[in-house]
Amino acid sequence: MFRKEPVLGGAEIAALVTMAAAFAIPMITKNVLVYSVLNQALVGIVAAQSVWIMLRMNLLSFATPAFMAIGGYTVAIAGRYEITDAFLMTALAFLLPALAAVPLGALVLRLRGTYFVLVTFVLSQIMQLLLFESESLTGGSNGIAGVPAVTLLGTEMMSNRQVLLFACGIAFLATVITALLTRYFRQHFAAIEENEILAESLGLVVWRYKAVGFVIAAGIAGLAGYSLVNMLLTAHPSSFSSESAVDFIAYTIIGGRGTILGPIVGTALLVYATNLFGTHGQYAQGLYGILILAVILAARGGIAGTAAAAFRRVRG
Amino acid sequence: MQQFLQAAVIGVSLGAQYALLALGFTLIFGILGVVNFAHGGFYMLGGYVAYSCVSLLGLPYPLAVIGAVAATAALGWVFELYFLERLIDDHLATLMLTLGLYLVISTGSLTVFGPLAMEFHFPVTGAFHFGSIYVPKENLVVLVICLTALAALWAVLFRTDLGRGLRALADDRAVAMAQGMRPKLLFPAAFALATGLAGLTGALVTPILALSPGVGDPVLATSFLTVILGGLGSLGGAALAAFIVGMVEAYTSVYFGGSIGALVLFVLVLLLLVFRPTGLLGREVRGA
Numbered sequence: 310m311f312r313k314e315p316v317l318g319g320a321e322i323a324a325l326v327t328m329a330a331a332f333a334i335p336m337i338t339k340n341v342l343v344y345s346v347l348n349q350a351l352v353g354i355v356a357a358q359s360v361w362i363m364l365r366m367n368l369l370s371f372a373t374p375a376f377m378a379i380g381g382y383t384v385a386i387a388g389r390y391e392i393t394d395a396f397l398m399t400a401l402a403f404l405l406p407a408l409a410a411v412p413l414g415a416l417v418l419r420l421r422g423t424y425f426v427l428v429t430f431v432l433s434q435i436m437q438l439l440l441f442e443s444e445s446l447t448g449g450s451n452g453i454a455g456v457p458a459v460t461l462l463g464t465e466m467m468s469n470r471q472v473l474l475f476a477c478g479i480a481f482l483a484t485v486i487t488a489l490l491t492r493y494f495r496q497h498f499a500a501i502e503e504n505e506i507l508a509e510s511l512g513l514v515v516w517r518y519k520a521v522g523f524v525i526a527a528g529i530a531g532l533a534g535y536s537l538v539n540m541l542l543t544a545h546p547s548s549f550s551s552e553s554a555v556d557f558i559a560y561t562i563i564g565g566r567g568t569i570l571g572p573i574v575g576t577a578l579l580v581y582a583t584n585l586f587g588t589h590g591q592y593a594q595g596l597y598g599i600l601i602l603a604v605i606l607a608a609r610g611g612i613a614g615t616a617a618a619a620f621r622r623v624r625g
Numbered sequence: 626m627q628q629f630l631q632a633a634v635i636g637v638s639l640g641a642q643y644a645l646l647a648l649g650f651t652l653i654f655g656i657l658g659v660v661n662f663a664h665g666g667f668y669m670l671g672g673y674v675a676y677s678c679v680s681l682l683g684l685p686y687p688l689a690v691i692g693a694v695a696a697t698a699a700l701g702w703v704f705e706l707y708f709l710e711r712l713i714d715d716h717l718a719t720l721m722l723t724l725g726l727y728l729v730i731s732t733g734s735l736t737v738f739g740p741l742a743m744e745f746h747f748p749v750t751g752a753f754h755f756g757s758i759y760v761p762k763e764n765l766v767v768l769v770i771c772l773t774a775l776a777a778l779w780a781v782l783f784r785t786d787l788g789r790g791l792r793a794l795a796d797d798r799a800v801a802m803a804q805g806m807r808p809k810l811l812f813p814a815a816f817a818l819a820t821g822l823a824g825l826t827g828a829l830v831t832p833i834l835a836l837s838p839g840v841g842d843p844v845l846a847t848s849f850l851t852v853i854l855g856g857l858g859s860l861g862g863a864a865l866a867a868f869i870v871g872m873v874e875a876y877t878s879v880y881f882g883g884s885i886g887a888l889v890l891f892v893l894v895l896l897l898l899v900f901r902p903t904g905l906l907g908r909e910v911r912g913a
Contacts, residue, residue: 427849435891595732601725
């Protein structure tokens, strides 16, 4: 039904090269500010990729923080039992949110566009309540502090550099998964984005691809939660607030929803810009708002899309 | 029994507030097909405009409320006409535009008024005692105004040409336009009507509850819950669901306390989505 495509396209290769280059930064500098911004950006990039996967099918998801919470709290709770193995916890941080997404997906993917948006918003609110209410498991409003560092091949990843390197690793892994998924299902996702009803009537089993996308996007979000908890060494409900979903959506839209480079570029630039506000970080949301309005009204491709179009024009 | 009636009073007054918010929200969706993420923002803005009128301009509170309605309705009109109108058929784009507007409104309020809650109090205080039931006067005033506004909204929608035009556009835009309805005039009017209602609710309720830059978020979440419960785009459903939500919140907070009420509502909504995805009174909705 669909023509064979190369395994990875130009945008995916550029994304992987960018994420691989991130490993070099902790090796060449010890600047605390650079470390902090880069670490936040790496968490944001993973979360934004989760949003982006769903946007490929024209579905805007606010559920990212909910799945991040499952991944993050899994790691924090395992830490209580001194389980810190990097490979095991990475697998669990991906698989548990993905598993949770199976029944949730069956519920919410019956809904189209607008309803999907509203219900995912409600889902992230439910997760907040559950985190606060199930105190014996999640520590309630205290959260879980003092999460032990990751153990990678027998080494405890304690230092700032090691934490950052681990975040680079998680982000790289998430980018590989996202790139392979969206590339493999490129035309299926594009058909759903373009016209779901037409795609279905032409024989595409739409719910199957939506379900696969939703489950893997949940897994990716879980990885973001792992990276976030590992950065803060704390799992707290406020890290997974439903308002943070707005940030990840802003990163993705402003960066550009056309290719996988969008969420990466958007997150990097906006996290950097947010840090320029210094202690007045709450004002950054206004900037996001203005940029969202500008992108939707004037530059539909976002930063990455507009830059790519300009590049093509220059080259003729 | 006394506690039971007391909770009913709280529930009705919450329900009336939620109804004003949810009706505006569902009106915008039903007529324009737009999910208004800025609805909580308009509520908050209503509160701040009323506060500014009272404390900076020294206006009496009733005039301040009218000022808040006018300001939020005007902003809604302009935003619809110059921003939403250009992309009106793209659900996701209009949703993101309203999300952008919300971020701008809340950051704007934060910049102008600062992060702290305002000293903004309802001019009427005290309480009525009916037997052993205690009803704060401020809640009663708000309830009366909300019910009046609901009745006025009903009259506008079902008894005037404007309302007939709006409902025609909601039913079938192409046919309504062929019959001479003018979306360029009616769409901004519908949006302004809805945002004005949000502003009215904000101006009335924030002096009783609180006025700070974060107050829009829970309002948005409650509006979502209410319209999902009632059926997106259904006016009757929104009103019914608003009172259900109000009652559930009132009774759970009186008898259980904490956030049980919110959990009960979430479970209700999820169950409804399994068994009746179109909501209590909804039908197959446009593009949703």
